[in-house]
Amino acid sequence: MAGRRARRGDPFAGTENELVTPPWRSADFEAQARNTSLWRMALRLPDTARYLVGLAWARRPALVALVVTTTAAAGVASGFGLYSTASVLRQLVTEGPTPQRFLAALPAILVVVAALAVQRSADAISQYGTEVIGVLMRRTCEEEVFRVSVTVPLSAYDDPDWYNARELASQSTSMHVDGAWSRMVTAVGSLTGLAATAATLALLDPLLLPPLIVSVIPDSWAALTNSRALYDMMRRLSPIRRRRWLIERLADNEIAAPEIRAYQAQPVLQKDITAFGDILQEEELALAGRQARNRLLGRAAGGTGLTIAYALLAVFVVTGRVPLPVAGSALIAIQTGRARLADVVLAVNRLYEESLYVNAFREFLRDCAARVRPPRPVLAPSRPHTYAFHQVSFTYPGASDPVLHEVSFTLRHGEKVAFAGLNGSGKTTAAKLLAGLYEPTGGRITRDGVDMALVDPDSVHTGVAIVMQDPIHWPVSLAANIRLGRPDRDDPGDTALLAAAASAGADDVAAAVPYGWDTMLSKQFVRGTRLSGGQEQRVAIARALYRRADLLIADEPTASLDAIAEGRIYRTLAELDERTTCVLITHRMASVRMCDRIYVFDAGRIIAQGTHDELMALGPGSRYHDLYQTQASGYQDAAVSGDGRPLSA
Numbered sequence: 001m002a003g004r005r006a007r008r009g010d011p012f013a014g015t016e017n018e019l020v021t022p023p024w025r026s027a028d029f030e031a032q033a034r035n036t037s038l039w040r041m042a043l044r045l046p047d048t049a050r051y052l053v054g055l056a057w058a059r060r061p062a063l064v065a066l067v068v069t070t071t072a073a074a075g076v077a078s079g080f081g082l083y084s085t086a087s088v089l090r091q092l093v094t095e096g097p098t099p100q101r102f103l104a105a106l107p108a109i110l111v112v113v114a115a116l117a118v119q120r121s122a123d124a125i126s127q128y129g130t131e132v133i134g135v136l137m138r139r140t141c142e143e144e145v146f147r148v149s150v151t152v153p154l155s156a157y158d159d160p161d162w163y164n165a166r167e168l169a170s171q172s173t174s175m176h177v178d179g180a181w182s183r184m185v186t187a188v189g190s191l192t193g194l195a196a197t198a199a200t201l202a203l204l205d206p207l208l209l210p211p212l213i214v215s216v217i218p219d220s221w222a223a224l225t226n227s228r229a230l231y232d233m234m235r236r237l238s239p240i241r242r243r244r245w246l247i248e249r250l251a252d253n254e255i256a257a258p259e260i261r262a263y264q265a266q267p268v269l270q271k272d273i274t275a276f277g278d279i280l281q282e283e284e285l286a287l288a289g290r291q292a293r294n295r296l297l298g299r300a301a302g303g304t305g306l307t308i309a310y311a312l313l314a315v316f317v318v319t320g321r322v323p324l325p326v327a328g329s330a331l332i333a334i335q336t337g338r339a340r341l342a343d344v345v346l347a348v349n350r351l352y353e354e355s356l357y358v359n360a361f362r363e364f365l366r367d368c369a370a371r372v373r374p375p376r377p378v379l380a381p382s383r384p385h386t387y388a389f390h391q392v393s394f395t396y397p398g399a400s401d402p403v404l405h406e407v408s409f410t411l412r413h414g415e416k417v418a419f420a421g422l423n424g425s426g427k428t429t430a431a432k433l434l435a436g437l438y439e440p441t442g443g444r445i446t447r448d449g450v451d452m453a454l455v456d457p458d459s460v461h462t463g464v465a466i467v468m469q470d471p472i473h474w475p476v477s478l479a480a481n482i483r484l485g486r487p488d489r490d491d492p493g494d495t496a497l498l499a500a501a502a503s504a505g506a507d508d509v510a511a512a513v514p515y516g517w518d519t520m521l522s523k524q525f526v527r528g529t530r531l532s533g534g535q536e537q538r539v540a541i542a543r544a545l546y547r548r549a550d551l552l553i554a555d556e557p558t559a560s561l562d563a564i565a566e567g568r569i570y571r572t573l574a575e576l577d578e579r580t581t582c583v584l585i586t587h588r589m590a591s592v593r594m595c596d597r598i599y600v601f602d603a604g605r606i607i608a609q610g611t612h613d614e615l616m617a618l619g620p621g622s623r624y625h626d627l628y629q630t631q632a633s634g635y636q637d638a639a640v641s642g643d644g645r646p647l648s649a
């Protein structure tokens with residue numbers, strides 16, 4: 001119960017559920033909350049409006065002009081209609097026979113009808129234009145979120161705040177950016193209408209204006225406060241929603257499905273879903289309560305304001321300040337004015353609400369842009385003769401301890417080298433730095449002596465292919481999977497595709513799957529199939545070979561391959577032409593032998609280097625010798641343990 005109370009306003013406080021630990025929470029939530037205060041957002045509204053108009057203008061300038069014109073026309077026409085209604089009333093309640101009064105009022109009636117027609121048609125056109133622009137804007141923003149997400153440096157993926165910001169940004173683009181645009185148009189339309197109504201009311205009696213405004217302010221306050229509370233809750237609960245979403249996604253994940261069943265993990269997952277659901281529900285119900293209270297307060301105060309407005313009108317009539325026909329018009333004007341003001345408040349309130357999301361979307365773009373190194377005129381050398389680490393150290397973002405410590409080595413053009421060492425010794429990390437996926441936190445990485453920190457970041461990846469430890473299979477056809485790293489390669493008759501596939505053993509995969517090269521590598525689509533781990537690995541190697549890179553990094557490329565396929569891959573790597581520098585990371589020590597040089601990693605340092613023979617010559621007790629000998633002994637006739645004693649002993 002204590003936990004429940006503590007949770008109000010802070011969903012993470014007081015909970016003992018280990019899955020809802022504070023680290024899920026965005027570190028600077030309080031700062032973010034201050035940044036979205038009513039006042040700050042009000043100051044930012046013109047900027048948001050400018051941004052939205054800019055976005056819309058970039059897509060369809062003529063349509064934007066049409067929307068602006070028709071929106072303004074609708075507002076002016078509605079005010080004009082109201083003013084003419086007052087004239088109609090005045091004519092109708094004057095002395096004289098009814099037909100005469102009607103005839104006298106006829107011109108004003110025609111103006112009212114015309115104004116209404118203009119208002120309705122302009123409204124319809126404006127609405128259509130707004131919707132079309134909204135669709136275009138949503139698409140632009142969605143694609144922008146995708147673009148920055150896939151170009152942001154890998155370090156962003158080590159930052160939980162980035163994930164939260166991304167979730168909020170993609171929510172914003174799919175649901176709120178077009179909403180903000182349409183609210184903005186509505187707000188402008190309502191404001192124009194309100195100005196016209198206020199002008200009418202002021203013409204009748206300026207003293208009627210203040211009570212009208214007072215009657216609407218409390219409602220506006222309630223609506224704005226409620227929007228802010230809703231947004232705060234969305235932002236605060238974003239990590240929980242994301243976590244819940246991740247678990248929910250396991251339900252349609254073909255890789256997770258067998259493990260969930262085999263480990264009977266359903267109750268664990270269900271427990272998490274329920275725990276997160278409880279928190280979300282509690283927060284949402286609490287918010288609904290607070291919002292209802294605010295709304296009640298606003299309405300009560302607004303009702304009092306309206307009573308005052310009517311009482312004032314009564315006093316004006318009784319004291320003769322306002323004649324009865326004018327009072328009738330004033331009554332209509334007050335009603336219309338209230339409705340207009342309520343429209344304005346609603347539109348501005350929605351705009352405020354949506355602009356919080358637009359702001360989150362823009363913040364995300366700014367954040368991603370800040371993470372990306374700006375383009376530079378200097379490109380990384382193509383076909384370099386050397387790749388070198390100079391005293392390179394590296395600490396993962398958010399981690400406290402370095403993973404690499406002053407690592408230095410030089411790879412020469414066309415060399416085949418291996419990284420060997422125990423699990424967690426830093427081999428993959430060094431490979432990722434070499435590929436330019438991370439930047440060192442100390443030291444320099446150079447190609448032909450050129451510091452990679454000083455060249456255009458995109459150019460660092462050109463000429464590099466990497467076979468990841470757990471390659472992903474893209475939900476596209478088998479052929480497209482292989483061409484993915486270089487879709488623009490000229491490949492008449494698919495010669496290069498077939499050659500890369502044959503070298504990696506992926507030709508056998510094509511022969512085994514139901515639709516050959518056209519088979520989709522996902523069972524979530526028609527003509528789709530699921531590959532085995534080894535088949536996936538062959539496709540990943542073919543992809544890397546097809547790229548024809550200068551530097552090929554293969555991280556455990558054969559972990560899932562059968563012995564024959566493995567032999568074929570190592571032959572392929574050994575026979576790579578002289579233009580390809582190859583880094584092989586593997587625990588299969590027999591395959592390491594063929595390399596020109598082997599670097600032995602230990603706890604983030606290179607502790608030895610040399611050819612297989614040189615490293616073996618270091619003898620028992622040296623890391624490489626022991627690793628090799630332990631594995632080799634497994635293949636000897638009598639099974640022996642790592643220290644050379646028979647296992648049965």
Ligand SMILES: Nc1ncnc2c1ncn2[C@@H]1O[C@H](COP(=O)(O)OP(=O)(O)OP(=O)(O)O)[C@@H](O)[C@H]1O
Nearest residue numbers: 158396399403421422423424425426427428429430
């Ligand atoms: N994104 C990350 N954030 C923080 N630490 C990480 C990250 N990735 C890896 N590490 C840590 O860096 C260390 C080195 O990992 P790395 O993957 O480079 O080792 P490795 O030698 O390739 O291991 P293996 O042989 O098991 O593949 C490990 O302690 C690992 O926990």
